Amino acid sequence: MLDYQTGDINAFETLYRKHKGPLYRYFVRQIHDLQLAEDLYQDTWSKVMNAAAQYQVKAKFTTWLYKIAHNLLIDHVRVVKPLDNISPLADEQQMDNLEADNLNAPESQLQQQQQLNMMKACIAHLPAVQKEAFLLNIEMGMTAAMISDIADVTLEATKSRIRYAYQSIKQCIANKLQETR
Secondary structure, three states, X not given: OHHHHOOOHHHHHXXXXXXXXXXXXXXXXHHOOHHHHHXXXXXXXXXXXXXXXXXXXXXXXHHHHHHHXXXXXXXXXXXXXXXXXXXXXXXXXXXXXXXOOOOOOHHHHHHHHHHHHHXXXXXXXXXXXXXXXXXXXXXXXXXXXXXXXXXXXXXXXXHHHHHHHHHHHHHHHHHHHHHHO
């Protein structure tokens, strides 16, 4: 980002290529609306470009990027409706295609697809703050400290959100497995 700040357009292209997939998935999995996710995704990169001159290294670039994304998401939620009331994706196939390309046997594919669907359903039922913390931790590999900076909450609150998300998902999966027996 510091190179981009000095006018190196190739530096921005490198940042964009590195973060485009995870950032887009962050929005899709938070709001389950592909068009809105695309809009917020583009707004995030626009804000990155506009804020380049003021960028200061206070944390990792990733933390700064997701702080911008988080704030855009919060602003949208305040204007429109809570995250937990948004309907699921109409076509989950797009996200599913990102996962299981290396599976061989149809039975294995079916079982893994069922497990994936079960996990997605359980994640979808998490409260918004837990869902965000969980996804940033699992999908983006962010530490609790980074997530607390992004969400602007204490480290302990972030750790609790992640812990409760894991507990809720574990309980949800156990309940779903019990239902199928």
